[in-house]
């Protein structure tokens with residue numbers, strides 16, 4: 001069996017959009033979404049008004065709500081019209097009917113197992129290489145995943161997220177390296193991030209695990225809070241790791257005028273903030289984005305503590 005490639009995905013989009021009205025309408029609506037741009041540090045941030053994302057942004061992800069709903073990533077509950085492409089034995093590549101990207105994929109595990117990245121970063125890297133027109137991303141169970149009970153990656157076409165080019169504008173400080181990979185801290189951007197650049201899956205995985213093992217796991221949680229973006233370009237992988245300390249910012253819960261319905265996930269951490277409510281899109285300012293990032297991401301001291309633990 002040949003490996004899945006970006007051309008196979010193009011064919012999947014064509015056949016699915018021909019027969020699936022909801023998906024087609026939502027992808028078509030994307031061409032009309034409003035976007036505004038702002039600068040924070042050396043980062044270019046975009047804000048996208050995207051009403052179709054309300055279900056995801058406002059998703060109830062507490063254990064009780066999850067138990068009471070049918071999992072939309074399980075094959076048995078997916079719409080009959082939704083077809084996928086098998087990737088290896090364990091994953092299926094699907095088009096995402098509620099897109100943010102002009103090309104947006106959801107890649108669930110074939111079994112209903114918890115959303116956890118441990119021992120799966122290699123899968124993510126392999127997917128990123130096979131789908132080299134795409135940036136892969138992973139939302140931790142408390143960092144934007146709307147199905148934290150069903151392991152899945154997502155992917156969006158390259159050239160959409162500003163992080164892909166913003167990493168070149170960062171103040172990059174190498175922390176450690178091995179034969180084929182290096183782990184750096186990225187400063188000077190809108191928030192603190194770590195970047196693993198790797199020539200091989202094994203070397204990238206080793207440095208990812210090293211970083212992962214230094215992150216704190218909140219009480220009662222299965223894994224450290226994080227978002228991960230991964231793309232393959234010029235014969236190497238870039239793995240952007242964004243450690244988090246909060247799921248949803250205070251504006252998400254605020255009453256009245258202070259309320260902004262924004263539930264940050266990898267796409268937001270990659271430079272595109274999604275507001276499903278129009279009044280939020282209209283009023284949101286650089287200072288709001290900065291406040292949200294300060295609340296949900298690690299500050300300099302917290303980041304330095306991780307670096308110190310890696311170097312110990």
Ligand SMILES: [Zn+2]
Pocket residue numbers: 071072073074111112113149150
């Ligand atoms: Zn499921």
